[in-house]
Amino acid sequence: MARAEELYRQRVKRTWELAQQLTGATRNEMARAARNAVRRVRAWRRSHGGPVREENMPHPIVTGLDEAQAVAIRLRLKEMVGASVRPAHRRRYPAGATACHVIGRIGPVTREEMAALNPAGELSLQAELARYLPGDLIGKGGVEKACERLLRGRRGRYWRKRRTGQVVREVPPRPGQDVHLTLDLELQRELAARLGRPGAVVVLDVPTGEVLAMVSLPTYDLNRYRREFPKLAADKVDLPLWNRAVAVRYPPGSTFKPLAAMAGLASGRITPSSTFNCPGYLISPTYPAFRCWIYKRYHRGHGPLNVVGALEHSCNVYFYKLGQKLTLPGLVRWLRLMGFADVPGTGLPEERPGILPDPATVTGVGEARYLATGQGRVAVTPLHVANAMAAIARGGEFRTPLLVRELSGAQQVRRLPISAEQVHVVAEGMYRVVNSPSGTAYKYARDPEIEICGKTGTAQTAPRRVDSNGDGRIDSRDRVVRSGDTAWFAGFAPYRKPRIAFAVVVEYAQASGGPTCGPIARDVVRICRRRGYLD
Known part of the structure; x- marks a missing residue:
């Protein structure tokens, strides 16, 4: 008997060794799966009040085997004990890496998730069948997590007579619902190929707020x-x-200037004909801060400009002066109305709210000047900026973006406190950015067949470092792996009847937003037109 037990223990050990060797699964992963199987059966016993069929059934320990792995294990089954290879359903992602961040992923439910999601105490049968059990899959990110409540079904149960096996009662399982995304996968694929570097592209349908594309690079293949x-x-x-x-907040740079212009016009601090003079600097030629970009490059200013001209030329001094007039509380109040202090609202769990300076703790006029030009203590996501462009394109109507059609009831719509005529002044300035020969994007984003409205942006950005000295933190002594500016181009098209709004971001660019993102944005609009979104 002792000899037989020893041989059995050796075969069990050999079973685990072969499973690890032939599948690539770790012992910890397999042990976790085995514990979850035991917990599931025990939970079923408690719920049923007695023995259950699952006690004598095989349970999956390693899943997702490819054909070669399955064949390799079948050839060694004689050396193993209690092991078998069974066909099973396998989740497949036909789009591979396309929209991987949006679709999200699933994984085994954790104890913490079960404790948070499972109701406590005495439960009805329906609630009991809906409980999460060890080994159940749950959405871990993206739409998989955002729509877990809709996508998750409910177990069924039936009761049999012990002697005859006749079913005497049955509660059928309930499948999960389908959800439908507003994304155009082919558009997503084309825009990702055009972007081609770390950054993001967001395209929204102006009338509805639907997200047509939400590109984030680099990607990964969900199947792997x-x-x-x-x-x-x-x-x-x-x-x-x-x-x-939606999860990375960037300094927005000059893409904030149209928003400061809207705040100025709506508050009455400026009118369409109000002018500020730009000598190239705000304080003095020798003072290093609050200079206009043109002074740094050509040692001169823009001269007197109204709001349309200030947008066309992206004049820093104009917007420094406008920020002073608006004050920090006034400008922050307007940006809050446009949703920058909130998460964008698609429901994706990765969404993050924008960062805005707190007027209660920040004093002086400097922060208001910086905020009007998208610098300072401000950082927002590409979706925030694209959605602000959509609000301008609608003449001042704000809508939270819509990604999942089944969640359309949560979409917020509100009228911003600005007239359509005032918004049109801002749109005219954005039109001239691209279509006037003196506009900052004329050489880079203009298309003779499409009237594109937009705004370039270039924001100074701290370099990305890695923990090169292994001290568990990242500081100025660590190695720089990426450096440059955050480059932007955001806008909408066509000018006279806007159909799409967009934002393009390139990380750590070596040139400004115009030459870096302008050509990408022009191609974004062209691709959208080819796919019928400008009709």
Whole structure:
């Protein structure tokens, strides 16, 4: 008997060794799956009040085997005990890496998630069947998590007579619902190919607020996510797991100037004919701060400009002076109305609210000057900026972006406190940015067949460093792996009947927003026109 037990223990050990060797699963992963199987059966016993069929059924320990792995294990089954290879359903992502950050991922439910989501105490049968059990899958990110409540079904149950096996009662399982995204996957694929570098592109349908594309680069293939996760998580240079469109907050640079213009016009601090003079600097030629970009480059100013001309030329001094007039509380109040202090509202769990300076703790006029030009203590996501462009394109109507059609009831719509005529003044300035020969994007974003309205942006950005000295923190002594500015181009098209709004961001650019993002944005609009979105 002792000899037989020893042989059995050796075969069990050999079973685990072969499973690890032939599948690539770790002992910890397999042990976790085995514990979850035991917990599930125990939960079913408690719920049923007695023995359940699952006690004598095989349970999956390693899933997602490819054909070669399955064949390799079948050839060694004689050396193993209690092991078998069974066909099973496998989740497949036909789009691969396209929209991977939006679609999201699933994984086994954790104890913490079960404690938070499972109701406590005595439960009805329906509630009991809806409980999460160890080993259940749950959305971990993206739409998979945002729509977990809709996508998740409910287990069924039936009761049999012990002697005859006749079913005497049955509660059928309830499948989860389908959800439908507003994304155009082919558009998403084309725009990702055009962007081609770390950054983001967001395209919105102006009339409805639907998200047509939400590109974040770099990407990863959802079909290989589990296998490649250690490498993806370890990449601290390109950070492929980040959804840059909604989870990364960038300094917006001059893309904020149209918003400051709207605040100025709506508040009455300026009129369309109000002018500020730009000598190239705000304080003095020798003072290093609050200079206009043109002074740094050509040692001169723009001269007197109204709001349309200030947008066309992207005049810093004009907007420094406008920021002073608006004051920090006034400008922050307007940006809050446009949603920058909130999450954008698609429901994606990765969404982050914008960062705005707190007027209660920040004193002096300097922060208001900087904020009007998109610098200082401000950072927002590409989706925030694209949605602000959509509000301008609608003549002052704000809508939270819509990504999942089944969540359309949560979309917020409100009229901003500005007249359509005042918004049109801002739109005219954005039109001249691209279509006037003196506009900052004329050489880069103009299309003779499409009237594109836009605004360039270039924001100074701290370099990205990695923990090169291994002290567990990142500081100025660590190695710089990325450096440059955050480059932007945001806007809408066509000018006279806007159909799409967009934002393009390129990380750590070596040139300004015009030459870096202008050509990309022009191609974004052309691709959208080819796909019928400008009709």
